Amino acid sequence: MGVPGQDLYRALARALWLATGLILALWFLHTVFFVVLLFALAFVLVLVLNPPVTWLEQRRVPRVVGALLVCGLVASAFALLGWLVVPRLADQLTHLARNLPGYIRALEGRLSVSLRRYPTVQAWLHPGGQALMARLPSMPSVLGRIGSYTLSLFELAACVIVLVSTVVYSLIRPRPLLENYLMVLPVALRDRAQRAFTRGSRMVVGWIYAHLIIGAIEAVCAGIFLALIHVPGSLVWASFTFFAELVPRIGPYVMAVPPILEALALSPMKALYVVGFYIALNETMGTFVLPFLWGREMDLHPVSLLFAVLALARAFGLLGALLAVPITGFVKAFYEEFYLSTRPHGKDAEQRTEEMLNREVTPAHTPAEHQARASPPED
Numbered sequence: 001m002g003v004p005g006q007d008l009y010r011a012l013a014r015a016l017w018l019a020t021g022l023i024l025a026l027w028f029l030h031t032v033f034f035v036v037l038l039f040a041l042a043f044v045l046v047l048v049l050n051p052p053v054t055w056l057e058q059r060r061v062p063r064v065v066g067a068l069l070v071c072g073l074v075a076s077a078f079a080l081l082g083w084l085v086v087p088r089l090a091d092q093l094t095h096l097a098r099n100l101p102g103y104i105r106a107l108e109g110r111l112s113v114s115l116r117r118y119p120t121v122q123a124w125l126h127p128g129g130q131a132l133m134a135r136l137p138s139m140p141s142v143l144g145r146i147g148s149y150t151l152s153l154f155e156l157a158a159c160v161i162v163l164v165s166t167v168v169y170s171l172i173r174p175r176p177l178l179e180n181y182l183m184v185l186p187v188a189l190r191d192r193a194q195r196a197f198t199r200g201s202r203m204v205v206g207w208i209y210a211h212l213i214i215g216a217i218e219a220v221c222a223g224i225f226l227a228l229i230h231v232p233g234s235l236v237w238a239s240f241t242f243f244a245e246l247v248p249r250i251g252p253y254v255m256a257v258p259p260i261l262e263a264l265a266l267s268p269m270k271a272l273y274v275v276g277f278y279i280a281l282n283e284t285m286g287t288f289v290l291p292f293l294w295g296r297e298m299d300l301h302p303v304s305l306l307f308a309v310l311a312l313a314r315a316f317g318l319l320g321a322l323l324a325v326p327i328t329g330f331v332k333a334f335y336e337e338f339y340l341s342t343r344p345h346g347k348d349a350e351q352r353t354e355e356m357l358n359r360e361v362t363p364a365h366t367p368a369e370h371q372a373r374a375s376p377p378e379d
Contacts, residue, residue, distance in 0.1 A: 038162065044208075046174070217285065218285060222281070237259040308328040312327065
């Protein structure tokens with residue numbers, strides 16, 4: 001038996017080393033977290049591009065050729081989209097920037113007329129003769145608040161090179177990465193790890209493919225509607241709408257703010273039309289069409305998605321919001337495989353849920369009665 005003083009000293013030393021290691025690990029993670037997010041984005045892109053590469057490989061196309069072919073097609077599609085859309089976007093953005101002061105002055109005039117019975121609000125709109133436009137934040141200040149991380153042009157180019165290189169190399173040789181992922185785990189946990197990874201990857205692929213369909217439908221509908229009611233910059237807002245569903249439930253409403261404000265400067269009734277259109281479009285797509293496209297693979301509750309989007313956007317900015325859905329999908333898959341699958345599931349879970357919804361209190365049961373309720377009846 002050891003001396004009590006020596007045992008206490010060893011325990012304190014072990015606790016001190018553990019606390020020091022934990023602090024260093026947290027400091028290192030905080031320092032390199034942007035790199036972690038960058039590689040998480042690369043991981044998501046690899047999962048999305050892997051199905052067509054694997055499909056080509058199953059048809060005897062070498063994986064190197066298939067990966068380069070798929071990456072080349074994606075890059076060509078983005079280049080073609082930029083060549084077709086970017087010039088028109090630039091023209092419309094220039095037009096919007098040139099006419100924005102006039103829109104704001106018109107909006108200011110309409111608000112002043114509408115709020116003439118509320119002198120306090122009018123004083124806020126014109127504090128000491130200061131116009132509403134002077135109170136609005138400048139574009140650089142707004143862009144500076146979008147994310148927690150800002151990059152210079154050189155850093156952005158370096159990140160793009162690292163991202164593309166990581167995606168291409170991972171697509172060409174994914175098997176060593178997957179083998180190392182399984183080898184770090186005990187043999188008893190590898191089946192669960194395999195199932196969790198497969199379910200998480202299916203969720204990510206289902207999410208991005210559903211977004212492509214939903215984004216295209218929403219962009220076309222928004223562009224046609226805004227053009228029909230003569231809201232300037234309809235192509236710009238339609239292009240933004242295409243990417244809105246990358247941030248589920250919140251992104252579409254955020255993207256709807258600029259066209260609503262622009263329509264309000266032209267006509268209050270026109271602004272109401274735009275508000276009603278975006279609400280109907282977003283709720284129809286988000287409530288009925290998107291769950292149908294996701295299917296069973298992307299079984300995520302909207303409340304979970306909202307929490308993940310807000311939490312990751314607050315912590316890590318725009319990149320965190322974009323990665324909220326894939327991260328939530330993988331967390332759900334690993335949670336169910338490694339935790340819920342090991343928990344005993346009683347046959348009365350649905351009954352207890354209904355009782356909680358109806359605020360009913362069930363009588364307390366002894367441990368033997370709990371076991372009898374949770375166990376299936378014998379034949």
